[in-house]
Amino acid sequence: MIVVVKIGTSSLTDEMGNLEVAQIESLVQQIAELKKDGKKVVLVTSAAIAAGKPALNIAEQPSDYLSLQALATIGQSRLLSIYEKELNSYGLVGGQVLVTLEDFSNRKHYLRIRAVLEKLLELGVVPIVNENDAITDEEIRFGDNDRLAAMVAHLVRADKLILLTDTEGVYTADPRLEKDAELIREIDEINKELEKGAGGTQSDSARGGMASKLAAARIASWSGISCIIASSFLENVLAKAVSGESVGTTFKPKDQQLSSKKLWIGFAAPVCGVATVDDGAKKAVVEGGKSLLPVGVVSVEGEFESGDALEVKDLAGEIIAKGLTNCSSAEFEKATDEFIHRDDLVILV
Numbered sequence: 001m002i003v004v005v006k007i008g009t010s011s012l013t014d015e016m017g018n019l020e021v022a023q024i025e026s027l028v029q030q031i032a033e034l035k036k037d038g039k040k041v042v043l044v045t046s047a048a049i050a051a052g053k054p055a056l057n058i059a060e061q062p063s064d065y066l067s068l069q070a071l072a073t074i075g076q077s078r079l080l081s082i083y084e085k086e087l088n089s090y091g092l093v094g095g096q097v098l099v100t101l102e103d104f105s106n107r108k109h110y111l112r113i114r115a116v117l118e119k120l121l122e123l124g125v126v127p128i129v130n131e132n133d134a135i136t137d138e139e140i141r142f143g144d145n146d147r148l149a150a151m152v153a154h155l156v157r158a159d160k161l162i163l164l165t166d167t168e169g170v171y172t173a174d175p176r177l178e179k180d181a182e183l184i185r186e187i188d189e190i191n192k193e194l195e196k197g198a199g200g201t202q203s204d205s206a207r208g209g210m211a212s213k214l215a216a217a218r219i220a221s222w223s224g225i226s227c228i229i230a231s232s233f234l235e236n237v238l239a240k241a242v243s244g245e246s247v248g249t250t251f252k253p254k255d256q257q258l259s260s261k262k263l264w265i266g267f268a269a270p271v272c273g274v275a276t277v278d279d280g281a282k283k284a285v286v287e288g289g290k291s292l293l294p295v296g297v298v299s300v301e302g303e304f305e306s307g308d309a310l311e312v313k314d315l316a317g318e319i320i321a322k323g324l325t326n327c328s329s330a331e332f333e334k335a336t337d338e339f340i341h342r343d344d345l346v347i348l349v
């Protein structure tokens with residue numbers, strides 16, 4: 001069994017960015033238990049940016065991206081040295097893997113990352129993954145590690161994705177604002193209502209929040225992987241989640257799984273525009289599995305090039321699909337060939 005565990009900044013550091021060593025100790029001890037039990041574990045860890053702050057005596061989170069990148073270079077090595085020390089105390093070894101969003105769109109890089117992660121697992125090493133914040137472009141990045149963890153889970157064909165955070169799971173409303181909010185134990189389908197109820201993060205240094213966790217759970221679900229969102233502070237949370245004990249919120253995986261290319265188109269490719277389609281085209285692409293033809297496109301928004309990702313909306317404004325266009329916005333009026341080929345189109349309803 002392969003388990004991908006993601007832990008967020010708010011579980012690993014205090015507001016000043018000091019690493020919560022006891023929390024890391026507990027996490028590593030639980031990972032060691034899973035390993036002893038024959039499970040393969042990939043750890044996706046945040047907190048590089050936050051952990052850089054104490055080194056430079058910075059209390060406030062800087063707002064400019066370059067400063068955040070500088071902090072990440074400092075914090076990442078501090079973070080890793082603690083993981084390494086803790087893993088070593090259980091006779092385990094960690095291997096750092098830093099990735100970017102672009103690595104997931106470049107097939108060569110993608111296969112390379114998969115190969116190295118598989119090699120590490122084969123060697124019994126715990127891969128410790130984070131976004132390569134130091135070199136990542138501000139516009140083209142995951143930003144939070146939730147979606148990154150879900151893409152990694154797909155990449156290594158994980159059985160479970162466990163997102164550890166500072167709340168118990170997904171609630172019917174934001175529990176920090178509404179005291180009647182109830183924890184939802186199981187989610188079959190991530191709908192609009194859930195997304196509306198999901199709050200962002202309240203921490204200055206953490207990037208995620210529930211919205212990005214739901215986005216990650218959706219990627220896992222489309223990858224056929226069961227996803228659990230649970231509290232990092234719950235005792236033995238990893239063993240409980242892996243054994244199927246009811247902790248936090250569990251998302252049901254879909255029976256049908258997307259290929260890695262379609263997963264990237266659907267959930268990672270930056271959106272460059274919107275195409276609104278008529279009812280006939282909607283039926284043809286959603287029910288008929290057809291390509292989207294220019295004749296069914298009522299309007300396009302945004303400036304895009306051939307190969308860019310567009311959201312496809314129906315006349316009611318609902319997103320029904322996402323795909324890579326075959327023509328630029330400038331050429332659209334004259335286009336006669338398929339606007340988005342079915343192989344480059346992901347149906348999201």
Ligand code: GLU
Nearest residue numbers: 046047048049145206207
């Ligand atoms: N890559 C970021 C870091 O390590 C992730 C930030 C976050 O998800 O909180 O700081």
